[in-house]
Amino acid sequence: MYRLEHEGGVSLDFYPCMKHKVIRKTVREFAEIEIGPIAHDIDQEARFPWEVIEKMRPMHFFGLQVPKEYGGADLDSISYAIVIEELSRVCAAIGLCVTVHNSVGLYPILKFGTEEQKRRFVPLLASGEIIGAFCITEANAGSDAGGVETHAVKDGNHYIVNGTKIFVTNGAICGAPLIFAVTNAKNSKKAASVFIVEKTTPGYSVGEIEDLCGMRANPVSSLFLEDCRVPEENLLMNLGDGLKIVLITLDTGRIGIAAQALGIAQAAFEASVRYSKERQQFRQPIGSFQTIQNMLADMATEIDAVRLLLYRACAYKDAGVTFSTEAAMAKLSCSTVASRVTSQAVQIHGGYGYSKEYDVERYFRDAKVTEIYEGTSEVQRMVIARAVLTKPS
Amino acid sequence: MDDSKNKGTATHSIWVFGDYRNYFQNRVTLQLLSRANELAKKINAEVCATVFGHDVDEWVGEYIAHGAQKIYVLDDRKIKDYNVDIYAGLMVRLIEQHKPEIVLVGATSFGREFAPQVAKKLLTGLTADCVGLDINDKGILLQTAPAFGGNLLAEIITPERRPQMATVRPGVYREIPHNYHATGEIVRLSLPKDLPKPRVRLLSAERQTQREQRLEDARIIVCGGRGMGSFKRFRNLTELARLMSGEVGATRPVVYAKWASQDALVGQAGRQIRPQLLFSFGISGAIQHTAAITGTDLIIAVNKNPNAAMMKLSDVAIVADANQTCLALIKELKKSLRG
């Protein structure tokens, strides 16, 4: 809750501003009332709750940073992070849906698209009428995006796209995902491009929804593209700009995932505090034992620390300065802390923490993947190390 | 009791507003007359009642039989329906004329609208929804009222302004039994000539069947939460409630999951329940829920988790599976209930 202003630079001001407080409260109230009661069940049943999505559409959840002229809320990045955090605090799977839609499904079109492309797709995405996604990962291409085999070949004024994308977040529900495909296999540099592929395209099909450890309410699936004829108007930027788009998009995506991880950590922490006050052993609340107090103190400090890293990345982004390293640091630290805090939360809850009757085991399952997707923690370290080593000493 | 009336020697008067609508269910005026008599002894006061309306002699008689030593009556066809505006104006005039020390009003819907207007017109203090009234050592009315959703109690006084006014919840005090031999002074007044035209007009009034107030009036409530596990299991609570002629209540997550309808929600602002017996199955105890049940006599909570807030608040905390316990209770009641 710290506003970082930026006028000709970035100045620091840690005092929470009223707007951020109210946005946080508004989203928290919505999430607790509308999503809270069903969060456990949709995870258990691996069900995507369309009824909640319906309510979220008019509230601009699907166009958080989209300018007003396209029907968005035009929020600053810290507000955006707060929204994702508060959603994820109640249900990480829904927070995931919203952040992936906004940051990697919609944002590239807004940033790199032509006026025509923006006009065609942004309002539909911002209103939530179509859900967005970005497909990069394949069976042989995870951290190594260069291993992508999906390819697009020019044919008149279309491109024929063939390939299979896996582990697509929002896969089963997206309407116009962005596809990262190789477009110049002959060239040894293996250039890649990004296409907007509408789901109505013949040859486009959705695979089975993955049976995952966590984020189960999110319909993560494979996407099959068999001879999909994609109009050339759907090419984002130019041929060969694929990697550039991906790198810049992922910087924004990392802010969203960091916020998501933060929300999960926050939920686990709050549950631990509550439990420490209620649970009695040896005739006192366990919160009176130093061991538990140390755990809670560490959790509180870590969560606060990574929150600041996240908001700094947000502030840099809004200021227009490069923020790749800062975003990587935020993603790395928030996801690491989320894993650690949720694991401790289960520990604090003891046997009850292992049972599905309590929410902490879900936080624990949900947290792990934040260290993996949108760039594993190892990849984040690569990004940071590179920045550190290339700086003149 | 009728001999101990200190009509001639009283230095003060304590007034009770006669709210006679729904007389047989709503005994609050009688309860206040009883308390007024006890307070009156401490400050050497006489207890009076006010009755406004048309054809009100029945209530006048009742109030005398239940403790009023004097009654001010305004009986006229023009004021036959309750009207906050008009009645407040009439009450203010009476009070300015006779200057009672204390004025008590039952906290019915009417009372809670009427009393503030009277207090404001007289620029005096009013404490709402009192659960306790006493006279302190300085001879001032000590008013105890709930604060912050009923979790705390506040002691309030009106040190200088007069009269000291309070509204009191029904059920806080017990009425004096009907005394056929009681007598009292009846002062019949006539309606002022300059009565203003009513700015609020009653177009229709339908007496509601008790349906609307099921939960608020229930003596026994069987309340269930998410811990029941499923809609099918939640339904067992209905059977348990039926066996005891009670009502079923639910927490917000249950209403959300549609295992129960919105009317069953316990924990809504303003819906205070006051059963004699409350069973709480599989409820953790969110504050909005627990604040709504503070008036219960006996709470029996069933939860697998011995540390749930609800378990700490209850008289009996049963650490067991909610559904199993419900079924066992049904079996036992079916066996042992006679008639």
Added chain:
Amino acid sequence: MKFVVCIKQVPAVSELPWDPQTGTLMRDLAEGIMNPACKHALEAAIQLKETLGGHITAITMGPPAAEEILHEAIAMGADKGVLLTDLRMAGGDTLVTSHTLGMAIAKVCPDVDLILCGCHTSDSETAQVGPQLAVELDVPSVAYVEHLEVLGTTLTMRRLADNFLETLEMDLPGLVTMTTKHYQPRYVSLGGLNDAFLAAEILILNADDLGLDPERIGIKGSATRIQNVYAPKAQKENVVLKGAVKHIVEELFARFGDRIAGAIGKDLDGRQ
């Protein structure tokens, strides 16, 4: 049509920390929310405005942080927000609160047609400010309204009062207090909230701006005084029963059978 909605920021009850040592509420630590009944009143005003057209002014009296709920009100659909804030106003009872609000309304919206308030607040629950404000402004009022309709210069209302479902008619200008039964408040859009902070019309007034006599406001001007706040003594003995369900039920009836039977109003066999 000109509307004024009185709203109040109250502590979110589930977080209210209370210091048993000093017997006071640690209000600063609790998050504030718009009182639910006030929110419903605001929603009612917005719906009326959508049908009849007009202007809504949201007014609140409180510490500077109360400005938050004015932004929320504007994001929901109010046109203007007014914050009455002054240390001298603090701690007042309903008598002085209604006076302060009345003076404010007379200043910022003297030609108001309808004033809406929540029926009561979740923190004090006196339900007195509405009716007393009506007396301050010398307008008629009806409390605990569930449904409203405007026809010309009269307002028709439906409400449940003491087991009677009443339909009433009131001359405007007038005041109503709304229950939470209907007018479910709409969720605010995030864009709307953002706009409410960018270009909000919020007027901040203190006691001097309103021409208030310091003797007639705050604790000084109050007729009532709170002498003491305390937690009701827990008379609950809290008996814990554990073990096999069959035995639990047996023990329950053995120890509490007579109280249970008393509540049911029937005898329980073999329990005596």
